[in-house]
Amino acid sequence: MITLYGVYRSRASRPLWLLTELDLPFTHVPVIQGYRLPDPKAPDAALNTASASYLAVNPQGQIPAYEEDGLVLTESLAITLHIARCHGGPLGPQSNAESALMEQWSLFAATSIETPALEIQYIIGDGGDKTPEGQASIAVNVEKLRRPLARMQAHLEHNQWLVGDRFTAADINTAEVVRYAQGHPTLLAEFPAVNAWLDRCQSRPAFKAMWAARLAEPA
Template sequence: MLTIHGVTRSRASRIIWLCHELDLPFQQVPVIQAYRLADADAADAPLNTRSAEFLALSPAGAVPVIEDEGLVLSESLACTLHLARKHGGPTGPQDYAEDALMGQWSLYGATAIEPDALTIMYLHGRTLSQPDDEALVAEAAERLARPLKVLDDHLATHAYLIGGRFTVADLNMAEITRYAMNHTALMEPFPAIRAWMAACHERPAFQAMWQARLAEPE
């Protein structure tokens, strides 16, 4: 059985969502991020990304990691693309061209959108903000305008990213774009993204993952 190492409040959410899409059984080892703990090295600390047990599996010390029939694989997008190729059906590539496009969109999200979207998720609307938070959010939003327009323009004429159907590329991109969705002024000019995100989040597989995520401690 597939094993996913990582709490659902991490990028492991991408893999868990995909497993629900595929009806793929999995077991989850809830490895928590060390930065979320007061003392990750304490004797009574829960299993975390600095625990010796986890570092033996993943020297990079980052979740998620999967174990799949002897394959140990890290990096969430590598994991989802692998599982979609192996089990994906409609969610995975139907030919080499679709496989290439799924990689293209996933990497575009990771490189052009995710860093600034994470800044917005962590800093936008914080109750206890630092003096430079507003400037950092404004700069991130300015940089995101161009890649979000690229995505919106594509979705304005395509229901989904590839092949006219929901695929792992949509899942990967939706999980990345979600980080910026709390900035309503940023997202207002992109109606196609907002409609596509709503469709992605209405999927029962996303809802199953999200309920598990909400059940975890913050």
């Protein structure tokens, strides 16, 4: 039996989206980030990343975490790729080459896109886009994103999806990273094939179900 720890407002969104796509039965334990609570170690605190019971699962105190038949995984990309390999059917790799490509796109997203995209999201979320300093920082991070997004643009001009000409876990892992930059008003418009691909990903019923569950959680 699969157990997935973590709330939707976290990187747990990646495996939660895939589990929804696959309609796999699993137990969801909604562990919240400790930093979001006034006192995460209070006796009446909600289950969180500083709770002793959760630290027994992941001593690093981060979400998500995944358990299945004695296997414990604590990195969202690894979790999603494992689910895809073992349970994914057409959403998982159909060959060693596809497995390598799914890993490559997932790592590409994490190493080339995630940090500057998240920085843009944080600045806009904090209202920094209204200040000269925030606008300058956004511009720096936008420039960092243009090269990886251009790579995606070149691929997606000739392919509907990232691997195997079908929607796969690679699209989930990458889309959930590119999403962080969606708050920028013009960046994705520079890369129309990427923008169209992201729209295809986010138009899927499983994404919409995941997103609705995310919005239902306390911010």
